[in-house]
Amino acid sequence: MSNIVNVSQLTKTLGNVRIIDDVSFNIEKGEFLAIQGPSGSGKTTLLGLLAGLEKADDGNIVVADKELTSMTEDELAIFRRYNVGFVFQSFNLIPTLNVVENIALPLFPEHISRKIMFERAGEVAKAVGLTQRLDHYPNELSGGEQQRVAVARSLINAPNLIFADEPTGNLDSKTGQMVVELLRKLNSDRGQTVVLVTHDDRIAKESDRIIKLLDGRIVHEN
Amino acid sequence: MFYYAIKELLKRKKLYLLNVMTIGLVALMIITLNSLANAYREAARLPFQDIQGNIIIQRNGNVPETTSGVLLSCSLAPIPQDLVSQISKNDGVKDISTALALWVFDPDNFKRVSGVDFHDNFGKTLAAKLIDGSIPSTDNQILADKTYAQKYSLAVGRETTISGRQFTVAGIVGTAGNEVMASDIYLNLGAAQEMAYQSENLQQVETFNKTDVNIIFVNVSQPDLKTVTQDIKVIVTGSGMNAGKTPLGQTIGGYNIYTPESFENQISTIFRISDKLTWVISLVLFVGAAIIVSRNSLRIILERRREFGIMKTVGFKNRDIQIEVNLETFIQILAGFFAGLILSSIAVVVLSHTTVSIAIPWELTAYPHFLLSNPSEANVTQMHPLPIGLEPLYVFASLAIIMAVGLVTSFLSVWQINKFKPMEVMRHE
Numbered sequence: 001m002s003n004i005v006n007v008s009q010l011t012k013t014l015g016n017v018r019i020i021d022d023v024s025f026n027i028e029k030g031e032f033l034a035i036q037g038p039s040g041s042g043k044t045t046l047l048g049l050l051a052g053l054e055k056a057d058d059g060n061i062v063v064a065d066k067e068l069t070s071m072t073e074d075e076l077a078i079f080r081r082y083n084v085g086f087v088f089q090s091f092n093l094i095p096t097l098n099v100v101e102n103i104a105l106p107l108f109p110e111h112i113s114r115k116i117m118f119e120r121a122g123e124v125a126k127a128v129g130l131t132q133r134l135d136h137y138p139n140e141l142s143g144g145e146q147q148r149v150a151v152a153r154s155l156i157n158a159p160n161l162i163f164a165d166e167p168t169g170n171l172d173s174k175t176g177q178m179v180v181e182l183l184r185k186l187n188s189d190r191g192q193t194v195v196l197v198t199h200d201d202r203i204a205k206e207s208d209r210i211i212k213l214l215d216g217r218i219v220h221e222n
Numbered sequence: 223m224f225y226y227a228i229k230e231l232l233k234r235k236k237l238y239l240l241n242v243m244t245i246g247l248v249a250l251m252i253i254t255l256n257s258l259a260n261a262y263r264e265a266a267r268l269p270f271q272d273i274q275g276n277i278i279i280q281r282n283g284n285v286p287e288t289t290s291g292v293l294l295s296c297s298l299a300p301i302p303q304d305l306v307s308q309i310s311k312n313d314g315v316k317d318i319s320t321a322l323a324l325w326v327f328d329p330d331n332f333k334r335v336s337g338v339d340f341h342d343n344f345g346k347t348l349a350a351k352l353i354d355g356s357i358p359s360t361d362n363q364i365l366a367d368k369t370y371a372q373k374y375s376l377a378v379g380r381e382t383t384i385s386g387r388q389f390t391v392a393g394i395v396g397t398a399g400n401e402v403m404a405s406d407i408y409l410n411l412g413a414a415q416e417m418a419y420q421s422e423n424l425q426q427v428e429t430f431n432k433t434d435v436n437i438i439f440v441n442v443s444q445p446d447l448k449t450v451t452q453d454i455k456v457i458v459t460g461s462g463m464n465a466g467k468t469p470l471g472q473t474i475g476g477y478n479i480y481t482p483e484s485f486e487n488q489i490s491t492i493f494r495i496s497d498k499l500t501w502v503i504s505l506v507l508f509v510g511a512a513i514i515v516s517r518n519s520l521r522i523i524l525e526r527r528r529e530f531g532i533m534k535t536v537g538f539k540n541r542d543i544q545i546e547v548n549l550e551t552f553i554q555i556l557a558g559f560f561a562g563l564i565l566s567s568i569a570v571v572v573l574s575h576t577t578v579s580i581a582i583p584w585e586l587t588a589y590p591h592f593l594l595s596n597p598s599e600a601n602v603t604q605m606h607p608l609p610i611g612l613e614p615l616y617v618f619a620s621l622a623i624i625m626a627v628g629l630v631t632s633f634l635s636v637w638q639i640n641k642f643k644p645m646e647v648m649r650h651e
Contacts, residue, residue, distance in 0.1 A: 048645040053535060074539045081537025092532045096233035097226070105533070108226055109542040153536065 004029045004160055004193050005050060010059035012045055012216075019045045021216035023059075029160070030191045032184065034204040037213035043197045046213065047163050050195065051084050052076035064160050081106055085154025085162040085192075087183075089169035091146040093138040093153075100125060100134040103152045124152045128182060144175035151182055155192075162186070164196045168203060180206060223542070227549040237522050238550075241515045241631075242558040245624050248511045249562020252504060252620035253612065254569045259500070261610035265578045266485035268606045269402055275319060275343065275439035276447055278402065278480040279309075279454065283436075284427050292385050292421035295323035295334070300434035301477075308457050309438065314446035319344035320435040321403060322414045326385050333370070335384060336405035337414020337435075344439050348395060348408060354378050355393030361413035363392035370406035384409075385417055401604075402582060403437065411435070451481050485580055508623050512630045519551065519631045523638050534644040543639055548632045555628040559621055566612065573610045580604045 005027035012020040019042045027033055035043050048054035049061060052068045053076075061068040064083050071079065080086075093102045104121035125131055128148045138146055147167060154162050164183060168176030180196075180203050187194045196207060204210050212220035231238055270276050283299030294300065301320075310318045321344060322337035338345045340357045348365070349357045355378035358364060364384070366376045371394050376382055380391050384407060397404050418424055419432045442450045458477040523530075530543055538546075582602045 045645075051535070053645045074541070077534065077537050077539040077542075080535065086535050092528065092535075094529055094532065096230050101226075101229070106536040108223060109538055114225060157537075 002029055003027060004031075004064055005195075006060070006062040007050070008060050010046075010049060010061060011057050012042075012049060012054065013057050014045075019216050020049065020056075023213075023216070023218055025211060025218060025221065027193060027195065030187070030193055032187045032194045032206075032208045033196065034207035034210045035195065035197045035213060036199070036201075036204050036210055041213040042216040043213055044165055045216075047165055047195065047197055050161075051086065051163055052079055081109070082157050083160050085157070085159040087147070087150045087154050087162065087164040087167045089166035091138070091143070091150045091170070093146055093149055095138050098135050098137050099130055099141070099149050102138070102149050103130075103156055105153055106156050121152070121156060124155050125149075127155065127186075128152045142175075143171050144178060147171060147175075147179050148182065151179065151186075155186065158190075158192075160193060162192055162194045164194060166197055166199065168198065168200060176200075176203070223546050223549060227546060227553055230550055231553055234522075237518075237525075238554055240518050241554045242561060244511050244514045244518075245555055245558025245627065246561035246565060248507050248624060248627070249559050249620040250565045250569065251507060252623060253562065253566035253616045254573075255503065256500065256616040256619070257566070257570055257610055257613050258573065260613055260616075261573070261608050262578065263482070263486055264609040265580065265606055266482040268609070269485060269580055269582060269604055270482060275317075275441040276444070276482060277438075277440035277442060277451060277454065279305075279438040279440065279458070280436065280478045280480075282476055282478065286423060286427045288423060289325075290327045291423040292335075292417050293325045293327070293424050294418065294428060294430070294436055295325050298323060298436040299428050300430045300436055301438060302431065303433040303435075305457065306435065306438060309440060309454055312450055312453050314442050314450040314453070316441045316443060317343050318441070319439040320411065321437045321439070322411060322418060322435050323403060323405065323437055324414060324418060326407075326417075328383065328385060331374070333384065333407055334405040335407045335409065335414060335417075336403060337411040337417075338408050339411045343441060344403075348397070351395045351397055352393050353396045355391065358392045358408075358410055361410050361416075362389055363409070364389045365393045365395050365408040366391050367404070367406050367408075368394055368396045382407075385421070387417070404602075447481060451479060454479055504619070504623055508626060511624070511627045515554075515627055516631045516634050519635055520638055523547070523635055527642050530639055530642055531644040531646075534642070540640060544636045547635045547639060551628050551632050551635065555624055559624050562620065562624075563617065566617075570610050570612050573608055576608050577605045578608050580606065 003026040007026070008024045010020050010023045011018065023046065035046065037043050045054060049056055050063060052063075052071065056069050059069070063079075066079060066083075068076065068079070094105060097105065100118050100121045103124055104117045107117045107120065122131070122134065125134055128151055130145065130148055130152060133141060133145060138149070141149065147170075150167075162183065167179055167183070171179060183194050183196065184206060186192050196203070198204050210220070210222055211218055267276065270278075279301070281299040281301050283294055283297040285297050286293050306318060306320055309315060319342040320339065324335040324337070326333050326335050338348060340346070340349055345357075352365070353368060355365075364382070366382075371377065371391070374382070376391050376394075378391055378393060381388055382391065383389070389409065395408065415432055415434065418430050418434075424430055440450070440454070458479070533543055533546075534540075580603065582604060
């Protein structure tokens with residue numbers, strides 16, 4: 001199977017602290033990868049680098065055959081729109097938009113009609129079981145529902161990669177498990193590569209592979 | 223993006239209300255203050271409507287020692303025809319009218335008598351106020367003011383005596399007592415000049431020639447008003463114009479030149495100031511609004527930084543977010559502007575129901591104080607509805623200033639948004 005992510009000798013320093021220290025690894029297409037490590041080990045920074053949200057100081061990142069380190073901010077934005085979906089611990093939904101609008105958010109900068117936009121969002125909402133909640137606003141939803149909206153939003157452009165940063169961190173274990181199952185289902189049904197950052201060993205065990213980080217270095221990989 | 227902007231503004235309307243209110247207030251102040259200043263400027267022209275001119279020239283005269291017979295309306299001095307000719311040569315002068323205002327102290331009553339050329343502009347304006355009869359066709363005919371005619375039972379065809387001479391009433395005019403040059407009797411200018419020329423009492427006070435007048439009405443197109451007024455000032459202060467002595471040995475008086483500006487100064491000092499300080503007021507409003515709106519907008523942007531972080535994360539370019547925020551600013555600007563425009567329209571309608579009082583200078587409606595039962599009756603005031611309207615110029619000016627506020631706000635907002643690093647925003651949860 002071919003690689004969707006190739007990382008080599010990646011380094012990122014914040015102030016005097018080397019957050020990512022000479023990290024190299026690959027991710028295969030369709031893989032469900034978990035990244036684990038204690039707080040401050042560099043997990044979120046690594047995710048940011050892979051998504052082009054942070055600039056690397058040194059090294060190379062190739063995602064979906066695109067070299068991120070040489071891309072401009074605008075090119076990276078377009079890259080994220082079509083290649084990367086994001087799911088965060090705190091859901092990060094726009095409070096003034098309802099479910100269908102939040103799901104359609106990545107389509108807003110595109111010049112497509114609202115009808116088409118919301119039709120596509122409705123289809124994705126169906127895939128994550130949110131068809132009854134399309135008109136609701138984030139503050140009217142449970143934590144699990146909000147996270148499903150976030151997952152649906154990450155799927156709207158059918159990206160190659162889904163980055164999930166502690167997606168179960170703000171959920172009870174049962175709801176967290178349902179969200180992981182949803183990600184796992186998307187991975188198996190749609191073949192989308194999922195990179196999951198988690199503290200939770202039980203969730204990490206459901207992945208195809210685990211990378212463990214400590215002080216910005218990969219200390220274990222299986 | 224427009225849809226998103228509308229949703230944002232409606233869902234968080236309390237946050238944006240301050241901006242809309244500030245912008246509305248700026249529009250209201252700019253439109254209303256300037257329209258009000260303009261209305262007072264227009265009001266200052268209203269007394270000139272009665273004379274079909276916009277410059278009035280008179281000359282200061284001397285006070286007579288006795289009040290009997292025919293005198294020049296106090297305290298006016300004769301103006302030679304030579305001056306009328308010189309002024310009429312000015313290119314900016316559209317037309318010129320002259321009159322002779324007299325006080326006639328007859329044994330049975332006092333009357334104000336005006337000699338008028340019924341074929342010049344002033345005379346035609348007077349003729350338009352005819353309510354009975356016709357304008358005098360001979361020097362023996364007169365027009366009587368309606369109030370005076372009622373008081374002395376004069377009607378068309380009746381005879382009356384002025385300074386010992388018999389005149390027939392040719393017509394009755396309905397002039398208001400507070401008009402410029404309001405008189406009891408109007409007769410041909412030549413007849414009035416002859417009457418003045420023959421008056422011994424008058425000739426003792428001033429040297430009056432047969433063709434002299436004591437009031438000139440000059441009609442000038444509005445753009446030329448300042449230049450022509452200045453030219454006339456040069457003429458009347460020129461050599462020979464003020465030289466000489468009266469028969470009593472007093473110095474011949476200088477000239478008074480009245481323009482709408484003369485009335486502007488007295489009807490509203492505040493709006494005269496505001497008119498002159500338009501640019502300063504506009505600048506203060508612009509700076510004040512820019513500070514309030516920008517600060518509020520930046521505060522909102524800071525509150526929404528996570529939202530912008532999310533947008534960048536899901537693939538919005540900086541430019542997309544800038545467009546979104548600028549669109550929101552533009553909608554607030556328009557909402558505020560239209561709110562201000564509606565409020566201004568209401569203010570203009572309310573103000574149009576108020577009146578403005580314009581005190582007419584004594585010399586333009588002179589009446590002997592000692593003949594009045596109440597001295598305050600001598601103070602002639604015209605009351606006019608305030609001629610205020612919604613001026614398109616000020617509407618556009620307010621829009622331009624508000625747009626400038628919007629541009630400053632957009633610039634600062636864009637600068638603030640560009641500083642956000644999505645990972646920093648997302649990291650601090």
